[in-house]
Amino acid sequence: MSLTQSDIDHELTHIRESYDKARTEGAPAADHPSRDFAPYRSSVLRHPKQPLVAVHGDPETVELHTPVFGHTDITEIDNDLTSQHRGEPLGERITVSGRLLDSRGRPVRGQLIELWQANASGRYAHLRDQHPAPLDPNFTGVGRTLTGDDGSYHFTTIKPGAYPWRNHENAWRPAHIHFSVFGTAFTQRLITQMYFPGDPLFAYDPILQSVTEPAARQRLVAAYDHELSRPEWSLGYRWDIVLDGPSATWIEEGR
């Protein structure tokens, strides 16, 4: 492996400078990462080179509707990742709560949120994760829930550890929780990652830095919320999720 962190840092700096320059020349803020983001090496051969083809909102299109998930798809303890085994998992117990909103700030009700994560030592319960950190027999790291009437969701879990990956020499992912979310339209589909405030690895991570716009990057970082911490039990983090993309309700309202 010849690629070093400093090679990656140079690439990141260059991309950031180009972005800043484009911004000063009037380009809009980029809400999402570019699919073509060379510092994240796996993206090189996996992004389309042709421009995406625009489809304009017609309420009849399948994509303006969404799959249905209901109580048969969820069991009651699915949102407590610490109670899925006989024993307590190791690590710092946390609660993660927030609201699922559409871009108008309206709650997205009764929709599925799935999450998965590494354990406290930074190891996934996945066969291909060979990071030499211990597996935790009391932690799988998978949860799901349906949002409430106010769009709220709640998970109890443990804080995941940072882990190494092979993008470049000495590459480490900041601690993060993967989220998979459905909205009221398939066009609002979102898979993303939530980070923890103040992580010293942020600046080194090409995946987080693929979100070139600093304000957008900040939206991936949860806030520590003391009101959410539970005495003698868990530390609380708050993270709201805002879905992008047209939804059928937008069109009904004559957007």
Next chain:
Amino acid sequence: MTERLASAQGAATARGLASTEGPATAGGPAAERPATAGGPAAERPAAGRLAPTPSHTVGPFYGYALPFPDGGEMAPAGHPGAITLHGHVYDGEGTPVPDALVELWQAGPEGSLAGAGGSMRRDPVTGGYLGRNGVDFTGFGRIATDADGHWAARTLPPGGPAAPTAPYISVCVHARGLLHHLFTRVYFPENAEANAADPLLAALDPARRETLVATAAPRPGTYRFDIRLQGEGETVFLEFR
């Protein structure tokens, strides 16, 4: 008294810092400079619209979290007229992608978009997956590609949306290396007339149009739809506005 005041002030300061990245990132090669507070108060830019949460890659380790048994068995067993839809996912060098996740969403044969719950039913006793109920057509499928980059679903032919749109299955592709999912559509070769009138297909260059039409292979009732992420024969990917 002084002490109590001081500590109250301290707590307030700590809360203020907690909502930003605070000093912890100083000294990195490109220190994060928080533009706004994170989590709780999502920003409200122009016209009362909230800025969206950015997409991120599904990564390599979703395999024990997202796929579920019967994910590709969208048609109830023995349903007359069920079809098999399958294909490979390829990267820019034509190498199969063994860690892609393909999601399908479609209308039922009568054109209904209502769908049904129960795609990923859970066993209330063990907490594990129970699989589909064998009766309802939910319209939703999720399949992880195998070591050959291959995926397959058994489903029902989609019913027609209102003309002029031809029937299709909506596809969402996730993969390690893909920082933002990709949408595409599967149209069917039998519907030549409807396809010719479809506004999306009609607007495409003929060579690219073919990437959205499945081919009947290797036998009747079986349709092949390969997804090429990049390069020669690159699949048409869609953006909804």
